[in-house]
Amino acid sequence: MRTQVGIIGAGPAGLLLSHLLHLNGIESVVIEERSEDYVRQRVRAGVLENTTTDLLREVGLGERMDREGLVHGGVSFRFDGADHRIAFEELIGRNVTVYGQQEVVKDLIDARNRDGGRLLFEVSGTAVHDIDTDRPRITFTDSAGQPQELVCDVVAGCDGFHGVSRKSVPHEAYDHTYPFAWLGVLAKAAPTREEIAYTHHERGFALYSMRSPEITRLYLQVAPDEDIANWPDDRIWAELHTRMAVAGESPVLEGPVLDKGITAMRSFVATPMRHGRLFLAGDAAHIVPPTGAKGMNLAVADVRLLSMALTELLRRNDSRLIESYSDTALRRVWRAEAFSWTMTSMLHVMPGADAFQRQVQLAQLRYTVSSTAAMTSIAENYVGLPW
Numbered sequence: 001m002r003t004q005v006g007i008i009g010a011g012p013a014g015l016l017l018s019h020l021l022h023l024n025g026i027e028s029v030v031i032e033e034r035s036e037d038y039v040r041q042r043v044r045a046g047v048l049e050n051t052t053t054d055l056l057r058e059v060g061l062g063e064r065m066d067r068e069g070l071v072h073g074g075v076s077f078r079f080d081g082a083d084h085r086i087a088f089e090e091l092i093g094r095n096v097t098v099y100g101q102q103e104v105v106k107d108l109i110d111a112r113n114r115d116g117g118r119l120l121f122e123v124s125g126t127a128v129h130d131i132d133t134d135r136p137r138i139t140f141t142d143s144a145g146q147p148q149e150l151v152c153d154v155v156a157g158c159d160g161f162h163g164v165s166r167k168s169v170p171h172e173a174y175d176h177t178y179p180f181a182w183l184g185v186l187a188k189a190a191p192t193r194e195e196i197a198y199t200h201h202e203r204g205f206a207l208y209s210m211r212s213p214e215i216t217r218l219y220l221q222v223a224p225d226e227d228i229a230n231w232p233d234d235r236i237w238a239e240l241h242t243r244m245a246v247a248g249e250s251p252v253l254e255g256p257v258l259d260k261g262i263t264a265m266r267s268f269v270a271t272p273m274r275h276g277r278l279f280l281a282g283d284a285a286h287i288v289p290p291t292g293a294k295g296m297n298l299a300v301a302d303v304r305l306l307s308m309a310l311t312e313l314l315r316r317n318d319s320r321l322i323e324s325y326s327d328t329a330l331r332r333v334w335r336a337e338a339f340s341w342t343m344t345s346m347l348h349v350m351p352g353a354d355a356f357q358r359q360v361q362l363a364q365l366r367y368t369v370s371s372t373a374a375m376t377s378i379a380e381n382y383v384g385l386p387w
């Protein structure tokens with residue numbers, strides 16, 4: 001097989017890259033190790049920056065998002081037994097949209113299928129070769145068990161944090177793990193509030209979010225090595241009520257649990273994001289803890305840049321943008337790393353923190369929700385800084 005851009009991974013990064021390249025007249029093939037059903041159903045991120053929704057609309061992917069997405073003009077921080085709203089729309093005139101990552105992925109798969117895109121699911125044994133030459137190759141076994149070779153002009157490694165691409169890029173790794181994890185629950189229960197609430201409670205962080213008028217999405221800070229078996233549904237609900245209550249009232253309405261899982265919290269950056277003709281994008285190159293809701297948005301930002309750079313390279317033989325791809329992308333990545341780290345440190349209970357550190361943390365929270373300057377800073381980072 002032959003194509004211009006061989007894309008490894010059908011997550012938001014790989015699928016959107018393929019779509020953007022198609023709009024610019026560039027051919028690609030996406031290979032994915034999971035099944036199409038699995039990829040369409042995988043429950044993950046929920047918050048789209050204003051920059052992301054603008055881009056999705058611009059490239060013809062806004063229709064269902066605008067119909068079903070929930071526009072939020074602010075978020076709340078809950079602590080000291082009260083709700084403190086950060087009003088994005090009043091502060092900076094922008095907002096975010098809650099629209100599940102798997103909905104974006106479904107819209108992308110449907111768009112690629114409509115446009116005759118080549119998406120190969122259930123491949124195995126993916127390996128990249130000859131990335132130092134101008135004819136890199138990807139080898140894999142297809143879903144029928146046949147060995148395949150894909151010869152390309154360029155390879156895009158969009159295969160997430162546990163993929164194979166990053167191993168072929170000599171890089172410096174910046175890695176930070178946090179002494180806690182998130183237990184996430186998707187429940188068939190109507191949200192009782194209209195906006196997301198980030199809760200700081202002495203028993204640990206909790207997050208109230210939603211997916212639709214029928215579905216709530218909730219998270220609890222737990223130990224990093226926590227076993228999900230220790231968290232029967234009753235315990236989860238009891239803990240959510242305790243942490244999120246304001247003046248004795250819990251916003252949480254219980255309902256059947258549709259999905260639950262534990263996510264480790266980590267910050268990671270690989271630099272550079274390129275070696276020869278292999279370019280990394282999204283979680284393959286960097287991850288952030290989910291507290292800032294930045295992961296998928298960063299994947300979108302990377303592939304927006306990469307699609308423009310590859311278009312210049314492959315259509316006009318101009319390599320200036322591609323030469324600066326890694327440096328330019330990493331500027332935004334490090335900003336998001338800083339924001340995610342700040343949000344994570346401010347809102348979680350830090351195991352082992354002494355009494356002094358706890359008071360400093362509370363002082364920081366109180367300042368953040370009472371200063372217009374501090375709230376504006378949270379708002380502009382949360383809704384997405386300009387490209």
Ligand code: RFL
Nearest residue numbers: 009011012013033045046159160282283293294295296297
């Ligand atoms: P993905 O989505 O991991 O996709 C990579 C794809 O590559 C495939 N793959 C391979 N395919 C072929 N050959 C191989 N050898 C392969 N190895 C892997 C995988 O099967 C997969 O389909 O990476 P991508 O596209 O870079 O997208 C990144 C986002 O998925 C991620 O950053 C977000 O989900 C992070 N995240 C959030 N981001 C936000 O912007 N807002 C949020 O509110 C938000 N909340 C979250 C999150 C992530 C979470 N978890 C579960 C990690 C909340 C949680 C709980």
Ligand code: PHB
Nearest residue numbers: 045046209290291292293
């Ligand atoms: C979600 O709705 O899944 C969600 C919301 C905000 C975050 C992370 C995840 O910071």
